[in-house]
Amino acid sequence: MKKKPTRPRARRAARPAVRPPALAPPQALWLELMSFYIREAWLLDERKLTEWLALFTDDVLYFMPRRKNVPRRESHRELTPLGDLAILEEDKRYLEMRVARLDTGMAWAEDPPSRTRHLVGNLEVTPLARGEAQARTAFLVYRSHLETDHQLLSGYREDVLRRVNGEWKIARRTIVLDANVLLDKNLSVFL
């Protein structure tokens, strides 16, 4: 291996230290989770769904409430609570079934598969007790299917994350779409 010419250590030590300031813990957590969500987006868009499933804890609740038109003063009723009919109310096993279904080659809604692009941002992180964290993100997901079907899904996600064997996992995901009547023919892609 070629050795790169380096400046003598002594000279460098003699100068005042110019290094990036150390990250405060909240910033470090923010960066860690932002890269987590960027990685998740690539896994979904590249259809690596078994790896995507591994981002969830075994006791995950993957929940998408309905969103109603209610007066502004009754905003507390806008999202349907857990216990009412949801668009998605899934545990890990149901998520696994959804992924396993795609591998049968006969899940016609996604065979041929959709082309998706998940853009995830506006991350806000709140540390919780017991080392858990809450993370809110906004998303725009573009879906193109078959010849000309396409849809832009907009919304936000509110996750509770937990460290399992040193890795962040999603223990609860609430997905809120910015829609009342969904305009897509079906909801066969993951958000």
Next chain:
Amino acid sequence: MGATQKYVVIDPATGKIDRRIFSDQAVYDAEMERIFGRAWLMIGHESLLPARDDFFHTYMGEDPVILTRDGTGRLHALLNMCRHRGNRVVRCDDGNANRFMCTYHGWTYKNDGSLDHVPGKSEAYYDALDRDSLGLVEARVETYAGIVFATWAKDAPGLEAYLGDARWYLDTVFNRRDGGMQALGPMKWLEPVNWKVMVDNCSDNYHVPTSHLSSARVQSKYLGRPRLSHKDQFESPNKHAFVNGHSITFRDADDNVPRYVHGVSSETFQLFQDYHEATMPEVERRLGTLRARRVQLGNHSVFPNGVLGLRLALPRGPRQTEFWHFVLVDRDAPEAIKRVIRVGSQANNGAAGMFEQDDVDNWRQVTAASASRHARRYPQDLSMGLGHAGPHPEYPGLVSERYISENNQRLFYQRWEEFMNAESWADIPLDPIKARFDGTATMRG
């Protein structure tokens, strides 16, 4: 196709249907008049507006309708259109209010539909406005076991006659318990399909082992649900019955097991079996032994646009339908049962449901094939089981010999013709109620 057009779209001898009825604008416009303007339409459920002054916003065809419960508890189906210029007076999905104010000029209606307040009644209208004639337009409302129906037709028969002997089957789910049912939902989404394609699919069990095999296979593996194959379907003792315009399929087996509703798995089976047995004396009292123990309603459609229970195919043009998905559960069922049905239902049905998401591309391509220049010349073939249906000694309606059949679909299009060719309700045939309704259950619940 004009107003005097006679619609002949199915050849009953061959089962060929003219596929242009799935995309033609003139046919669609006539359907809105002659079917959605006349039939009793499912619009909601009493449990969606339990308290006085509650309302639930719904549709009759494309017409927006406010289903209200007035201060005395009475239900009203009111066209959501201010009588002045036509703005909507309600923009919310549901709520509680005793007055509805139009946001354009402030005309205000009571929740029984009467016009209560007009700004400038003296100053601008010189007290000459006939407020009594300008209430919200009201449809006729009747209920069956908590399900709310409405019709615009003054000459329509009552709901009991409209449902006829179909209720004999519908009772086995919707009229099972003393406490009635509770509706959750709806989830709403737009599908690029003609409404009739969804409705006709209610009796199409032939598609299930092909369209839905991926879901059935993983649910069999992960949940221990029954396997699904063509062989099982072809050998099934279940039946098709076309009853007074309504499409019914039902399970016909004297094995005292609960219906395989969504959510039943090897883990939850005992929960459902226990519930089935615990409630059997009540169900037998309500429905009689034959219906309580032997007959279990399966997929079905109440004419014109009910899709498997209280799920609605709301037309939005010839090639678009807004689908409303509700889940109905027995109100007095244990919470554990309600939860399993709710979760199982969202996993299978609805926009994201594993089963339902695989239907839509089939339906939309069937719809699209009715529009392109060459494809539309070729009729659909609905010949399956021709000549293999008839009256049954025990069961009402025209019953097919086999479960996998296109008998109901053919008869659905013949019923469609009857509505489309009738000048008034006097021309629409109704079968007399002949079934024996054993037990105490009535239209009211």
